[in-house]
Amino acid sequence: MRISSLYRKMNAVALINELGSVAAAMENNPAFKNGVPQGVSSAAALLTAREKVRFTHEAASTHDSVKIKERKAAEGEAVKHLDSVAAFYQLAAVSDPNVLLYTGFTPAPTRKGEPLLSMPQGLAIYQGPVLGSAAVTVNHLQGVMLWELQVAEGDLSLERNWRPHIFTVGDPMIINGLTVEREHGFRVRGYNRAGAGPWSPPVTFTPK
Known part of the structure; x- marks a missing residue:
């Protein structure tokens, strides 16, 4: 499994989203x-590059x-930042292949023989164990190795409002703060x- 280099062919808007996605994933990936x-x-460097691409775009x-x-110069600089992260992931994967399961990079089209995951079903949110927390459950999905749970506060139509949290299958999904x-x-x-795989439809919840 290798990291896709689709970001090299992205337009400015897609590149802005890619930079944000990869930066968010770095905070949770064991490689770092x-x-x-x-x-x-x-x-932080990726997010700075994202703002530069946004401004010049x-x-x-x-x-x-x-x-x-x-704008083209900003896009070229952003690609160099993504190249450095992608190269490090590939190096880290030699000793721990799991680092490639969640990188934030847009995945390449699935190769023949690799099963496509279906949309998760049964996403449910409950009051968590402490103030300002939530407990999340979802139906079992055959073949899943990791869950990416995203939480948004404010306008759900804005991608920048969604924040990722990564859970290994079997671990309780508790969100605090x-x-x-x-x-x-x-x-x-x-x-x-x-x-x-594809995202589940969003579910809303108001924590107490």
Whole structure:
């Protein structure tokens, strides 16, 4: 299993989303449990690159040739950041293949013979054990190795509002630190060696 390099062919909007997704995944991936090695871009560097791509993309909407050149330069810089993270994941996977199960990179199309995961069913949210927490359950899905649970506060249509949490199959899915008496959105998808499956429909819950 290798990391997809689809980000190299993405337009500016897709690249902005990719940078955010990869940066969020770095916070939970075991490859970075001892920090970010020298020469590998940090999550903060990816988010800075994302904002630069966003800014230059908006500026280039005027079709000014100078602004378009600046946007292309920002996109090239962003790809270099993603390259450094992708290369480190591949190196880390030699000793721990599980680091490739959740990287935030858009997966390549599934190869023949690798089963596609179906949409998770039965997502349910309950009041958690402490103030501002939630307990989450979902029906068993054959072949799932990891669950990615995302929680959003505010406008659920904005991708930047969703925050990822990773759980190994069998571990209780407990989310802490939620805003009390504020409605949150929850969605979940599974991962197997073919990559990520589809998201479940969002479910809302207001923690107490």
